[in-house]
Amino acid sequence: MISLPLARYRLDFTVTTPLTLPAFAGSTLRGAFGRALRADICMTHAKICDGCALLASCPYAVVFEPRPPSAAHPLQDFNQIPRAYVIEPPQWGEKTYAPGETLSFHIVLAGHAIEQLPLILWAFHKGFQRGVGRGDGTATLTQAWHVIGKDATPILDGPGGNIARHATTVPPAPDFAGHAVTLHFDSPLRLQTNGRRATAEEFTPRKLLMRLVGRIALIHEFHGAGSLPLDFKALAAQAETLGSDKQLKWRDWSRYSSRQQQKIDLGGVIGSWRLTGEIAPFIPFLYLGQWLHVGKEATFGLGGYRLELHL
Structure with a gap:
């Protein structure tokens, strides 16, 4: 019944200047990603997306600010729909990364967002190049991995490279008759x-x-x-x-x-x-x-x- 492309990726960055992440870095990482994505994609340079003639086809709007339908929806009334990505930050706890150290975290992409994987990886790389966290520490994306359970397969070596083909489905849900x-x-x-x-x-x-x-x-x-x-x-x-x-x-x-x-x-x-x-x-x-x-x-x-x- 459910047919949804789904994939988890691990992103590895090499820190280039001291970089401090807060106790829970998900919001910080999302902000860096969104700003870089908009800076590199937006053709109009408008401050907001509302009213933009390119809204329906803009990758930034599709990934980062998807718009709800104008008509009433049978499930609920809403002013936004769920994004098709999840950022899974490093383990809880504030940490400062020194130059040369590796910073890693995961992202999950669903459905059509997987088609934007090259753009998404590039935006994360550019976001870290511009500066992330307190003090605007910088880092370089060095590798991306496709993760299934405890197994990880490299799909990208360095920013801007070709992404290796990989599965975009997860193992099926188990048959379960328990209670x-x-x-x-x-x-x-x-x-x-x-x-x-x-x-x-x-x-x-x-x-x-x-x-x-x-x-x-x-x-x-x-x-x-x-x-x-x-x-x-x-x-x-x-x-x-x-x-x-x-x-x-x-x-x-x-x-x-x-x-x-x-x-x-x-x-x-x-x-x-x-x-x-x-x-x-x-x-x-x-x-x-x-x-x-x-x-x-x-x-x-x-x-x-x-x-x-x-x-």
Whole structure:
């Protein structure tokens, strides 16, 4: 049913001037990527994309600022659609890289975004050439790898080179007839309720699973093979029946928004969340969520988890 090209890549950079990344660098990396992509792609040099005659065909808009449909959508009302990429930053903790050291992180691309891989890699390279993090440290993209599980295959040696052919699908979701799974969250999970941030006590299986199903359905529709024939009411009702055992703790985190000129609190929960019951309808989505993440700010790496199946 789900047919979505999907791939994870590891990017290796050699640091050229001291480079400091914050405790959670996803937002910093996304900002460097977006600025470089826009600087190299935008032909009009307008300050905003709204009203641009090239919007529909512009690679920057397609990748970084995809536009929602003008007509009403049956799933939800929204002012933006999910991006078809996820940045997975280095492990938690502020770190300064010295010249000559290697800085590595992962990106996940879905659907049509994979077609833009050469441009995306070039934009990351240019972003690091311009400067990243506190002090605008610089680095050079030296290698890119296609990653499946614990295996990694080199696909690019140095910026601007040819990219080796590689698979753009992930292994299929396992057949699972069990009644329990555990999600191990490695980066903070943020969910909303009634337009505000939900507290850990307000996290429910329905809130988690329908957020995940909706995210994947929208990525599939706007960046992949079209809409999925899903019965959202039935799935929501099924999620209501599931048991839940949460071993979660709050992790505070904030980032500075240059657009809003203020600090934004982006704390969330990490830890494990066990779901029990008739979980089978959600397995394909839970499986793909290991690449696509779930919840608010998934684009720059929040809501990342590992899925454990209990047979």
